[in-house]
Amino acid sequence: MPGPAIRFRFVSVCAVTALAAVLAAGCGGKDDDEDKPKSARAKGAATEGAAAPAASAASAAGPAAGAMGAAAVTGKIVFEGAVPAPEKFKMSADAFCAKAHPGDVAKEEIVVGPDKGLANVFVYVKSGISGTYPPPAAAAVIDQRGCTYHPHVFGMVAGQSLDILNSDDTLHNIHSLPEKNESFNLGMPVKGMKYTKKFDKPEVMIHIKCDVHGWMSAYCGVVSHPFFAVTAADGTYAIKDLPAGTYTIEAWHEKLGTQTQQVTVGATESKPVAFTFKAGA
Numbered sequence: 001m002p003g004p005a006i007r008f009r010f011v012s013v014c015a016v017t018a019l020a021a022v023l024a025a026g027c028g029g030k031d032d033d034e035d036k037p038k039s040a041r042a043k044g045a046a047t048e049g050a051a052a053p054a055a056s057a058a059s060a061a062g063p064a065a066g067a068m069g070a071a072a073v074t075g076k077i078v079f080e081g082a083v084p085a086p087e088k089f090k091m092s093a094d095a096f097c098a099k100a101h102p103g104d105v106a107k108e109e110i111v112v113g114p115d116k117g118l119a120n121v122f123v124y125v126k127s128g129i130s131g132t133y134p135p136p137a138a139a140a141v142i143d144q145r146g147c148t149y150h151p152h153v154f155g156m157v158a159g160q161s162l163d164i165l166n167s168d169d170t171l172h173n174i175h176s177l178p179e180k181n182e183s184f185n186l187g188m189p190v191k192g193m194k195y196t197k198k199f200d201k202p203e204v205m206i207h208i209k210c211d212v213h214g215w216m217s218a219y220c221g222v223v224s225h226p227f228f229a230v231t232a233a234d235g236t237y238a239i240k241d242l243p244a245g246t247y248t249i250e251a252w253h254e255k256l257g258t259q260t261q262q263v264t265v266g267a268t269e270s271k272p273v274a275f276t277f278k279a280g281a
């Protein structure tokens, strides 16, 4: 597919964004995803779900479409040691937010559930995946609701749409702070507003914040394939539909850093990979 048409559309989007938003940081006309030709992505879409013989199909046309499989990596991530008391704050700076949360609010950072399960850990296959995976048609969603982000930590496939909602009757200004992707900075003054954005390149993690409410914070992991998960309140996660292979699994936590482990799974195997995080480690 020709590059110029894509670039023209990209520049137009930036121009519209600049008019609509306070600032369009990063709209500098960078080339759009040069290493993943559209033809390869289209090919991936056509064969997604099939047990494709990935490696042998690689040719001058580009990398082969990635296969979906029936293996899984699952586990529980725990916090070891005394759980630090969460920092507390008040939302009194904004009447709407204060009404939604009249008392002290605990910062959503180190969230430990029953049996020491650590929530909000982004777990993904860091290496070992071959082939290309087109982004899913369905958008990921982040909602500004009750003056917090829902979800607080989430994952996306590069190129997937992100629907940004404001469910609050107050102004939010959602501001992404990527290093490899285009930034956005969008004022959303009206309840029910929606923007749709994309991150085109893999990047773990992208911080998202609100310029109006300093306590609002979220993190988005963008990967080149669909093999990621976020731990639930009890610290458990599951990465499913993996092809057989040997993988490096990385677990990321916003305050506790990252850890990696290697795992090998057969075609229909499900293997546990557990991580333990400690404060100050």
Ligand SMILES: [Cu+2]
Pocket: 144, 147, 171, 172, 173, 210, 211, 212, 213, 216
């Ligand atoms: Cu806000």
